[in-house]
Amino acid sequence: MSEPTTALRLDVYKTYKLYVGGKFPRSESGRVYEVTDRKTGEWLANAPQGTRKDTRDAVAAARKAFGGWSGATAYNRGQILYRAAEMLQGRRDQYVAEVAVSEGLTAKKAAPLVDAAIDRLVWYAGWTDKVAQIAGGANPVAGPYFNLSTPEATGVVGVIAPQSGTGHSLLGLVSVLAPVIATGNTAVVALAPNAPLPGLSLGEVLATSDLPGGVVNLLSGRTEDIAPTLASHADVNALDLAGVVAEDGPASAKALETLAADTLKRVRRPDSATSDWTAAPGTDRLLAFLETKTVWHPMGM
Amino acid sequence: MAQLFEYAPAPESRAAAGDIASTYGHYIDGEFVESTGSEALKTVDPSTEEVLAEFAQGTEGDVDRAVAAARKAFTSWSALPGVERGKYLFRIARIIQERSRELAVLESIDNGKPIKETRDVDLPLVAAHFFYYAGWADKLEFAGYGPNPRPVGVAAQVIPWNFPLLMLAWKIAPALATGNTVVLKPAETTPLTALRFAEICRQAGLPKGVVNIVTGDGRTGAALTGHPGVDKVAFTGSTEVGRAIARTLAGTRTRLSLELGGKAANIVFDDAPVDQAVEGIVDGIFFNQGHVCCAGSRLLVQESVHDEVLEALKRRMSTLRVGDPLDKNTDIGAINSAAQLARIQELTTAGEAEGAERWSPSCELPAAGYWFAPTVFSNVSATHRIAREEIFGPVLSVLTFRTPEEAVAKANNTPYGLSAGIWTEKGSRILWTASRLRAGVVWSNTFNKFDPTSPFGGYKESGYGREGGRHGLEAYLDV
Numbered sequence: 001m002s003e004p005t006t007a008l009r010l011d012v013y014k015t016y017k018l019y020v021g022g023k024f025p026r027s028e029s030g031r032v033y034e035v036t037d038r039k040t041g042e043w044l045a046n047a048p049q050g051t052r053k054d055t056r057d058a059v060a061a062a063r064k065a066f067g068g069w070s071g072a073t074a075y076n077r078g079q080i081l082y083r084a085a086e087m088l089q090g091r092r093d094q095y096v097a098e099v100a101v102s103e104g105l106t107a108k109k110a111a112p113l114v115d116a117a118i119d120r121l122v123w124y125a126g127w128t129d130k131v132a133q134i135a136g137g138a139n140p141v142a143g144p145y146f147n148l149s150t151p152e153a154t155g156v157v158g159v160i161a162p163q164s165g166t167g168h169s170l171l172g173l174v175s176v177l178a179p180v181i182a183t184g185n186t187a188v189v190a191l192a193p194n195a196p197l198p199g200l201s202l203g204e205v206l207a208t209s210d211l212p213g214g215v216v217n218l219l220s221g222r223t224e225d226i227a228p229t230l231a232s233h234a235d236v237n238a239l240d241l242a243g244v245v246a247e248d249g250p251a252s253a254k255a256l257e258t259l260a261a262d263t264l265k266r267v268r269r270p271d272s273a274t275s276d277w278t279a280a281p282g283t284d285r286l287l288a289f290l291e292t293k294t295v296w297h298p299m300g301m
Numbered sequence: 302m303a304q305l306f307e308y309a310p311a312p313e314s315r316a317a318a319g320d321i322a323s324t325y326g327h328y329i330d331g332e333f334v335e336s337t338g339s340e341a342l343k344t345v346d347p348s349t350e351e352v353l354a355e356f357a358q359g360t361e362g363d364v365d366r367a368v369a370a371a372r373k374a375f376t377s378w379s380a381l382p383g384v385e386r387g388k389y390l391f392r393i394a395r396i397i398q399e400r401s402r403e404l405a406v407l408e409s410i411d412n413g414k415p416i417k418e419t420r421d422v423d424l425p426l427v428a429a430h431f432f433y434y435a436g437w438a439d440k441l442e443f444a445g446y447g448p449n450p451r452p453v454g455v456a457a458q459v460i461p462w463n464f465p466l467l468m469l470a471w472k473i474a475p476a477l478a479t480g481n482t483v484v485l486k487p488a489e490t491t492p493l494t495a496l497r498f499a500e501i502c503r504q505a506g507l508p509k510g511v512v513n514i515v516t517g518d519g520r521t522g523a524a525l526t527g528h529p530g531v532d533k534v535a536f537t538g539s540t541e542v543g544r545a546i547a548r549t550l551a552g553t554r555t556r557l558s559l560e561l562g563g564k565a566a567n568i569v570f571d572d573a574p575v576d577q578a579v580e581g582i583v584d585g586i587f588f589n590q591g592h593v594c595c596a597g598s599r600l601l602v603q604e605s606v607h608d609e610v611l612e613a614l615k616r617r618m619s620t621l622r623v624g625d626p627l628d629k630n631t632d633i634g635a636i637n638s639a640a641q642l643a644r645i646q647e648l649t650t651a652g653e654a655e656g657a658e659r660w661s662p663s664c665e666l667p668a669a670g671y672w673f674a675p676t677v678f679s680n681v682s683a684t685h686r687i688a689r690e691e692i693f694g695p696v697l698s699v700l701t702f703r704t705p706e707e708a709v710a711k712a713n714n715t716p717y718g719l720s721a722g723i724w725t726e727k728g729s730r731i732l733w734t735a736s737r738l739r740a741g742v743v744w745s746n747t748f749n750k751f752d753p754t755s756p757f758g759g760y761k762e763s764g765y766g767r768e769g770g771r772h773g774l775e776a777y778l779d780v
Contacts, residue, residue: 139754139756139770142752142754145750145752154760252552253551255551255552257550257551257552258551260547261544261545261548261551262544263762264540264543264544264547264762282447284780291741292767293738293740293741294743294756295742295743296742297731298746
């Protein structure tokens with residue numbers, strides 16, 4: 001019997017995959033691209049290069065999930081978002097490490113950003129069953145009618161995740177994603193191409209949080225493939241251009257808004273490139289992807 | 302059907318409209334000014350085709366002047382305490398009430414809609430909108446958009462011809478209450494009441510440049526909505542033009558709200574009170590000649606009551622009186638323009654060609670002017686053009702369904718999502734259905750009701766943003 005060796009143990013690398021329809025597929029293209037350490041430039045992982053076809057599959061998954069998710073009780077949606085915060089908390093160290101290498105930060109600087117992302121999920125978890133009360137209500141019409149306005153989810157929202165700003169890779173992503181789903185929308189997210197790893201890993205948190213498959217779909221890849229597909233897709237109802245930074249080209253705000261005009265999508269315009277994702281969010285994003293439905297009924301004997 | 306009663310005409314006095322000038326310029330910086338261009342358009346009385354007046358085709362230069370005037374006025378107007386801004390709006394509301402007969406008659410003449418509706422629906426609502434938003438001017442910090450909501454700036458507003466004054470009120474009242482200044486372009490077939498409104502602004506002592514009216518057709522509208530000096534564009538009109546505006550504003554920071562077309566489903570379940578439902582169906586599609594973006598133009602009737610409802614509907618349609626808009630007995634006035642009449646004729650011809658069954662009550666239409674008899678198509682399928690395209694006329698398409706699920710699926714099966722109607726005696730079914738309809742306004746056991754306190758606006762390709770109510774403030778606040 002031989003002695004136990006003290007030889008180096010090889011790390012088990014992680015194969016990063018897309019998160020679509022509650023599953024973790026590779027890109028249909030079979031292609032990946034290199035993701036590198038922001039500071040050292042060293043190879044970190046191969047991220048799947050999501051394609052236009054992957055994007056369309058993700059939209060189909062998001063549409064399929066929309067009825068159930070928007071029809072779930074607000075209480076239930078809140079429970080699930082809080083569960084996601086619990087899951088993120090449990091894997092805190094993993095995300096600290098991924099944020100650190102993705103953004104070129106020390107672990108010490110990355111940790112509060114992960115904590116803030118957890119807290120942001122908690123913040124939005126608490127909003128799900130309150131937003132109808134602040135955004136809707138009875139309208140005192142001049143006549144014998146019961147008249148009530150209620151906010152409702154817009155539908156499938158395409159999200160171009162933040163690509164800059166401190167903490168964009170996880171905190172920024174959670175900051176734009178959570179309000180979209182808190183209000184009952186489903187989402188297809190184009191992750192920041194050069195820092196996709198925390199986002200791809202977020203799929204693992206969401207998959208274990210009782211979030212129905214398809215509510216959130218996460219794609220890594222070239223923004224110029226994914227974003228125009230989302231902007232022009234007739235089954236996408238709204239677009240959050242949070243992370244759009246290109247001054248021109250196919251993924252510029254102008255190009256994407258022009259595509260979105262064809263189907264009269266609701267568009268939330270890009271955030272500033274220096275957005276501070278640690279700042280308190282307010283209700284702006286929560287209200288941005290809501291419709292208001294007003295129901296009338298006569299009153300009388 | 303035999304006439305039970307004959308009605309003697311009860312004409313409203315045309316003279317009540319006041320003097321109509323032979324030519325009009327724009328209203329810019331508190332003055333009526335001539336256009337920098339030489340092109341003039343004519344507005345006609347659609348019930349007689351008589352030319353009412355000539356008005357200016359606004360040029361880019363005119364738009365520049367108006368935007369500059371609004372920009373200049375913005376500084377002091379937005380700095381005015383809300384309570385004072387509100388008082389101006391209260392003044393405007395009161396003057397509209399005082400002059401409402403004049404405005405109602407003028408609106409009827411210019412638009413072709415019956416005096417019964419301008420007098421009893423449009424004008425009271427116009428005044429009510431100014432009253433409602435007047436009261437918001439000094440309460441904006443309580444509107445739920447943060448502690449210190451700021452106005453956006455100069456608002457470019459383009460409105461349609463179907464409710465000329467009402468759409469003006471929907472646009473101008475919230476814009477002014479929130480501290481913005483405006484340049485408004487009325488539709489090229491109905492400019493007269495907007496120009497008359499300019500006089501009201503003067504009577505109210507509104508500071509110069511706060512409201513500017515520039516007339517003209519789509520070219521003027523494009524110059525205004527694409528003007529780099531405006532901070533906000535608000536448009537009500539066709540989906541096609543809405544798309545074009547959205548494209549123009551792509552990549553800019555100009556804010557945009559759109560109120561576009563619709564193809565509303567009016568769903569009648571088998572337990573609906575038939576007579577009441579028929580009144581609502583008639584109100585839904587024949588109100589304002591069907592020139593209503595939220596008109597209930599697709600009737601979805603549960604199969605088991607289809608024949609009964611259709612028969613009652615035809616009986617009721619036979620009592621509708623079509624004719625002189627200024628006759629107080631008139632239910633259905635003139636079609637607004639020759640172009641609109643042609644569009645209605647094109648689509649109804651397509652309806653027949655595609656195999657739907659067309660019916661109108663026998664009614665004599667005047668020889669001059671633009672007229673279209675109230676029309677119902679039965680045996681319509683969801684793929685027919687008359688079931689998919691907005692007709693914007695007194696034309697109803699009847700489809701059937703068997704289950705509530707099918708009704709909802711059919712109702713939602715259009716790119717539009719502005720409004721819908723539900724007729725049933727069962728409360729739980731109303732709520733079930735209403736929650737599944739993808740539409741901004743759902744009328745249950747009623748239709749085509751409006752109120753300044755009640756948000757209005759569409760889902761999907763019917764546009765974005767809401768007008769009316771607290772929600773209507775958001776479009777004009779920097780939030």
